[in-house]
Amino acid sequence: MRPPLPVVAPAPTPETRLTPQPAKAVPITPARTPAAVLDTGWEKRIRSGNIAPDMSIDLHGHNLAGAHVRLNQALAAAIARDVRVLLVVTGKPPKASSHGDSSRRGAIRGEIGHWLETSPYADRIASVRIAHPRHGGDGAIYLILRRKK
Template sequence: MARRHLSSDEQAIWNTLTQSVRPLRPRPLPEAITERPVAISTGRSVTPLSPRPVDAPSTRAPAAMLDTSWERRIRSGTLMPDMTVDLHGHSLSSAHARLNQALSSALARDHRILLIITGKPPKLSASSQQSRRGAIRGEIGHWLETSAYADRIASVRQAHPRHGGTGAIYIILRRKK
């Protein structure tokens, strides 16, 4: 499907909408905040809004998809982790500390692929319709986003069944600069 460009009215509405969205977990404000005026279009006139902060310098976020070679290795389970970290059975605070220690160690050793075992989510009873995740599995995404090593993470993916399936994830680190 070909993409179309937004009209100026649609663009103004889109800008207004994106300003009203708030993240579930707020990120810290950047140190330097510069003002950038934004406007809303109401009919034919343009009403300026109060200035908003400029986004922080871009940090590289983990990719949802990697190149074909990586994707094939992940799907087939032929990916061989350089390091395995078992967080299963740890408290949240000790699991968080262990994850940070593992990332630091992996980067120091130039490892690229970490297998993080979080444990499988609890089995649901037939009467329970809600889906639940384990506590560590539920927090690990936030821990990785806010980690001091977040910009070194290329991708975070569910592990192949050979490596733990839903009870584990791969963290693929970027090459050294």
């Protein structure tokens, strides 16, 4: 008579394993944010007003929800057309009132920074700058968009 064979448990399969496999490390690429200062060529062109917007959108007169939608549509169109400079007209801040509140901003102007930061196109924006007076000054901004990769 032969001795009984030892009982060997089957190797654990991925479905029966009790401890989960460690997740593979995925390198996190930092989100690209708009630069405060561009190279000297861009800086000179912006300061002197020798910048020509490739496209523009006028948001003043719209409510906040409508302006937000129009901004995202304009960004999508600008990126699709490989535009470098988008002029966004937000409207001038309100004049100082009789109450002396000269620090108030318009509603759209107050929200546009947040909209751009949370936009699905945020990584395509190289810089956000106040427009030259010939393009609206305090009532408009330039969005300098990154080139396609």
